[in-house]
Amino acid sequence: MNEHLIAKYNVPTPRYTSYPPANYFHDQFTNEEFEKAVIASNKTHPQNISFYIHIPFCRHLCHYCGCNSYPMAKDEVIAAYIDALKKEIGKVIPLLDKSRKISQIHYGGGSPSSIPLHYLKEINELLLSEFECTEDPEIAIECHPAYLNETNWMELIKAGFNRCSIGVQDFNEKVLKGVNRRPSLLEMETIFGLLRSHGVSINLDFIYGLPYQSVESFEKTILKAVSLKPDRLVTFSYAHVPWVNKAMTILEKNGLPSPQEKSGMYNAAKRILTEKGYQPIGLDHFVLPDDDLNKALLSGQLHRNFQGYCTRKTTGQVYAFGVTAISQLSMVYSQNTKSIPEYIQKMNNGVFAIIKGYTLNREEQIAKEVITTLMCNDRLNWKEISAHIGMDEAEIKNAISYDEEKLAEFAEDGIITYSPEEIDITPEGSLFVRNVAASFDPLMKKGDQSKRFSKPV
Incomplete structure (x- = not known):
């Protein structure tokens, strides 16, 4: 692995096991x-x-x-x-x-x-x-x-x-x-x-x-x-x-x-x-x-x-x-308490033991589909995404803040190949698919410094 790529891209980045x-x-x-x-x-x-x-x-x-x-x-x-x-x-x-x-x-x-x-x-x-x-x-x-x-x-x-x-x-x-x-x-x-x-x-x-x-x-x-x-x-x-x-x-x-x-x-x-x-x-x-x-x-x-x-x-x-369990519904995440005694007590009282969750807005639902597809399949075909979610390609790209200059940088570093129709992660770039996904993430672009993530490598 090119040490230059590790130095450049081995920075804290979401794992994207979920979005957000x-x-x-x-x-x-x-x-x-x-x-x-x-x-x-x-x-x-x-x-x-x-x-x-x-x-x-x-x-x-x-x-x-x-x-x-x-x-x-x-x-x-x-x-x-x-x-x-x-x-x-x-x-x-x-x-x-x-x-x-x-x-x-x-x-x-x-x-x-x-x-x-x-x-x-x-x-x-x-x-x-x-x-x-x-x-x-x-x-x-x-x-x-x-x-x-x-x-x-x-x-x-x-x-x-x-x-x-x-x-x-x-x-x-x-x-x-x-x-x-x-x-x-x-x-x-x-x-x-x-x-x-x-x-x-x-x-x-x-x-x-x-x-x-x-x-x-x-x-x-x-x-x-x-x-x-x-x-x-x-x-x-x-x-x-x-x-x-x-x-x-x-x-x-x-x-x-x-x-x-x-x-x-x-x-x-x-x-x-x-x-x-x-x-x-x-x-x-x-x-x-x-x-x-x-x-x-x-x-x-x-x-x-x-x-x-x-x-x-x-x-x-x-x-x-169960405790800490996260439900993943089409537009909502919900997580239970981390406390075993609290969980047992809540269930005995007949109430859910939820401590936090998240409801995705329309922009985030689009980003979720794009990022999940890329993370799973190592490629994005804009026509396929458009057909799957029933939305115009231009509208999708606008929602995720599509950045042509950033994609060109990834391509120059050998992490992706891309055209107006499709993005593909290269074999050499597979370790850094998280970095490419993050470039489509509206939440990352807001730069919330309170969020902490692990490094890709």
């Missing part, structure tokens, strides 16, 4: 606004339903984690939390049109697999009893393999999960020890054999940019990963945000790789994966050629929500449950 980013949500958003938004969502697109369940508990907190995670609670607290989840589900479901179908259920955390697994089966059964599903819905869970034995993996299969995202992060135990993470309890080959024998799709998740990692060590990790041939493999860039998680300062003491070293790790992983036949998807995913995500990318139909990349087929408006 979550740090734009505000606390004036009310429970009443959320309820109205849920009802209105029945008449907007997409029509499919995605459910997100947040399980915040972890048996062990990793120093690098930027997720909303909490130490494992006592059995009675977990039971009370699950009861509160069911009550929240019970408040939202009556607001939804029963003719709509479930295309996705996703469990995140925390470590969803850290609690007694019968609770997850109960929640799945509750949701699936209320709605029909699309053909081949995705029922997915993020798993920490350090605490799951063969019986536990079978429990997940019996609970109805058809995709498991296994958080390996690194196969190097020195790296894991340096970030306070436990290695897998079972050999990965054993886990793969068990899940594959029951038709479960497998994602492997890794992080690069951690202490004690090098290009050589990360190459070894990725080579071991591809030998297992997961359906999808994810290489997340470690986002150093110590203002979110103070434990990240511990990693500074252990020594973080430089941006150049991180870039080397990403490029090495990408080289190995593409040589083994994996196709790059968006910022950080790699999939086999026949994967639905690759088919969606080739047709320009790749999409994304807080849970990750998805196809238009599985895309739904996201109704999220």
